[in-house]
Amino acid sequence: xxxxxxxxxxxxxxxxxxxxxxxxxxxxxxxxxxxxxxxxxxxxxxxxxxxxxxxxxxxxxxxxxxxxxxxxxxxxxxxxxxxxxxxxxxxxxxxxxxxxxxxxxxxxxxxxxxxxxxxxxxxxxxxxxxxxxxxxxxxxxxxxxxxxxxxxxxxxxxxx
Numbered sequence: 001x002x003x004x005x006x007x008x009x010x011x012x013x014x015x016x017x018x019x020x021x022x023x024x025x026x027x028x029x030x031x032x033x034x035x036x037x038x039x040x041x042x043x044x045x046x047x048x049x050x051x052x053x054x055x056x057x058x059x060x061x062x063x064x065x066x067x068x069x070x071x072x073x074x075x076x077x078x079x080x081x082x083x084x085x086x087x088x089x090x091x092x093x094x095x096x097x098x099x100x101x102x103x104x105x106x107x108x109x110x111x112x113x114x115x116x117x118x119x120x121x122x123x124x125x126x127x128x129x130x131x132x133x134x135x136x137x138x139x140x141x142x143x144x145x146x147x148x149x150x151x152x153x154x155x156x157x158x159x160x
Contacts, residue, residue, distance in 0.1 A: 001093065003100045006050035006063060011040050013060035014052065017085035018043060025146050027124070029117040029153065043081070049108075051100060053084075053093055061088040064097040066105050069114050078110040078160070082124070094127055102131065106160040118154040119143050125154065133158040 006014075018039055025032040030042065043065060044050055053062035062084040069079035080101050084093045105113055113133075118125060120138060129135075133156040141150040 001056075001061075001096060002054045003051055003097065004054070006044070006052045006065075008044065010050075010052050010060060010063075011044055014043065014063045014083075015039065017061075017087075018063070018083055020086060021083050025144075027119050027122045029119070029143060049104060051097065051104075053097055055088070061085045062093045062097050064101045066101045066108075066110075066113075068110075069116070076109060076111045078105040078108075078113040079116065080105070080113060094124060095131075098127065098131055102158075102160065110160055112157060112159045115154070115156040117142075118156050119145065120152040120154050121145060121148050125156075128156050128158075131158065 015036055019036070022028050022030050022034055022039070023032045048065040048067040050063065050065045052060045055061050064080060064082045066078055066080045068075050069077045082094055082097050084097070102113065115128065115133070118128065136155045136157050138152040138154050140152045142153040143151050145151045
């Protein structure tokens, strides 16, 4: 698998799995009805460093971004987003993207990374904790999960 910096023309290959994941409403606190235009603005916004993961055929099978979570004096704390095409899940792609983005964030001078709203039933919670993230707190009953009902949103952090 190749992880490379994303380009504007990668969006049409990211959008199908981005839409599928967000529309499922199980892991992201974004509107499941987000339009493609708004989704592109969220994922590919100026200031975000976007990466894509390609398989051996050159297909984009995952994407991630890193950006500042805060501004000003707190601007050295990063935030990131990760998506792996569900048809390619369970192959370690999320871990490889996460390791890549963590290394990029550290090399760019970020001192830590925070995730603001991790759905507590998201299987990725195990991945984040295995990579050294801790749960700082949980906002109870903050997320309307389509299968589990109201669940909490974790705030997770890791020093870099």
